[in-house]
Amino acid sequence: MAAPNGALRRATAEGSGRHIECATMSTASFLIALIAIFIAAKVFGEIAERLGQPAVLGELIGGVAIGVSGLRLVDPHDVTIHLLSELGVILLLFVIGLETDLKKLMQVGGSATAVAVIGVALPLAGGFAFGELLGMSRMVSLFLGASLTATSVGITARVLSDLGHLKDDASQIILGAAVVDDIIGLVLLTIVGTLAEGGALTVLGIGRIVLIAFGFVLLAIVIGSQLAPMLIRAIDRIKVARGLLFASIVFALALAYVAQRVGSAIIIGSFAAGLVLARTHRGKDICREVHDVSQFFVPIFFVAVGAAIDFRTINWMGFALAAIGIVGKVLAGFVVWRKGMNRLVVGAGMIPRGEVGLIFAQIGLSTRLLSAELYSAVTVMIMITTFVAPPLLRRLLAQETPGELESGSADIVMDAPADDAGS
């Protein structure tokens, strides 16, 4: 029941090869990584909040401090850290889905889709033009454009939640648009990936990809809405210990798995699971219980994002790409035609880019279409957009409803300090 000490553990691992198959983390370095992640998240998150910034900005900076550009206590590419951070973002989007009113989301569906489409088209065109201007090949230019398309919904959602604005109309548009543009990004990923590997694309093939991507979300919500109440009733009846929590999490993980299997994204699966479960009669209980567990995993995601940032890669093209990406999304925000809405907030909310952009870059690198320099430029673009959005959103939202920040109205995706003091 106890772990062996260092020397013997190594002997065990090398000798029999049963315990650990390859050069991955030992228990000791796993413990160090977790300790570093939690301390960094809490200390820097607290500093950010005291400076009036969203806690997530602090968690990202905390990640930088202990990651590849800092103390190197956490290797964001280690498989266990990677999987735990994936679990973190799955649970984050699950909680955000649980807090989202599907009806309200549908009401802003038109605006959200418009923002998503324009917000994909402008950066795609801008990135493509940038590549052409520098005399790159069509394919390389396409890669650069595509890497600018998908918003990182996780960061934006955390910022809105940290600032207590998750239920605003503008936030609903941002959430909806971020989900739609993630789907478009995945469609682009499949198309560009196929082209990069030298494959041919037919109209029929593209149609199939689009159908699967959007069909999954629709089916998940329609079928899920039928299944979820039955699941909850069954759980209510058999009264397993913590049954509601585990059934909900299994439901979210299962939808995340199916989403990935059919070519959609894990977080779209768990977001859909949240939307569906929120409408059952135990929605509020589920939200509270899942939220308690998610507290543990969500910071791992944001610290890992920060830890992966490598300042040595900074180059001017990264700043140029970031500018194109920011302008494209901000302009897309002006598509919204509702009056009385701060359209800058919508655009600013769409700014952060994340893993989808990185995956484009990695495919480009592995197929030798992108040089190491261009790969770094995409990484820098992601870094800049990630750090620009939180303070910008905070400033725009503070103008809108002055004083709300001080009233401690943060949504419960991450607890406000007051919650803990009261316990």
Next chain:
Amino acid sequence: MAAPNGALRRATAEGSGRHIECATMSTASFLIALIAIFIAAKVFGEIAERLGQPAVLGELIGGVAIGVSGLRLVDPHDVTIHLLSELGVILLLFVIGLETDLKKLMQVGGSATAVAVIGVALPLAGGFAFGELLGMSRMVSLFLGASLTATSVGITARVLSDLGHLKDDASQIILGAAVVDDIIGLVLLTIVGTLAEGGALTVLGIGRIVLIAFGFVLLAIVIGSQLAPMLIRAIDRIKVARGLLFASIVFALALAYVAQRVGSAIIIGSFAAGLVLARTHRGKDICREVHDVSQFFVPIFFVAVGAAIDFRTINWMGFALAAIGIVGKVLAGFVVWRKGMNRLVVGAGMIPRGEVGLIFAQIGLSTRLLSAELYSAVTVMIMITTFVAPPLLRRLLAQETPGELESGSADIVMDAPADDAGS
């Protein structure tokens, strides 16, 4: 922000080698493993409880069902599953430490130490004699004996908690004895490991090993008792969101890390952390908050233990070793001299063996002292002792206080069904 689909992910991983360094789990198989673990834990745990057995027995059987002897949905040797199950047992012993009254534990210290010493000596002698009888070398016989010594405190603690008997005097003796015999087991591990690698041992060397092993626990409790109140006061003052939870968990992980570094065991570190924090003025709050998080990880440990059981290894020597191990521990229980105490409960509580035995076996295998057959025999011994203890303890405890099981008085290490129904 989204994960790529299967084909592209593989291309990414193979091409750039940035994301995943070696052939470990993909996100999809991680999700499947988690889904399988939670369903197995809850379904089999519930069945066990309906049959009047502790839930942990169901979780172990659930692990068998989805592990190497069953559906093979979970690979217990995968590094991420292994690390998460380590985190599970760290948090389990942390919660058990938080629920343990250090004073009460000290009061039974004499009995506990006696049970531990005799409970190590008898199986060690028995295993050694068994080897000699079969004509094995001294060293091999020593290995067999040593692999029988250390009780798996995790399984016993869960059983006692599931049955609502964690605060009994007998349970305090079992807990204390299990901690002491884990320390003795680690001392033996270092000694036998050194001998197996051909090293020489001096009396001074052995003395140093013993001093470190026991010194760590004493120092952790003495220094921890000074540091913990300061830590809690600081957390109370700065009011970070969920600060109490994260500070406590970081404290436990840090002690677990130090424990492993100095040659003690991770779970002894987290148990000591629990003992120390339980005595601060926020002890009850910490216990409740940590318990909520531990719910998620503890089943991973027990399901992983079950998943590692390989029925193909069963052979007669395993049964013989199990018999020696069971008789040795049960006899050790009779050392307790308090009147009115069910000494059979103490002995039965010491029966389960776990990782320490397995580590002995693995070192034996890697140094070619143990044949594959003897290695399997140790595995079978662990399997049998693990499955014998829960129903045996349940039967003995039910005789002692008939009806208590039905009154729903399970300790909070794992929630009783009633808790969930009430939420």
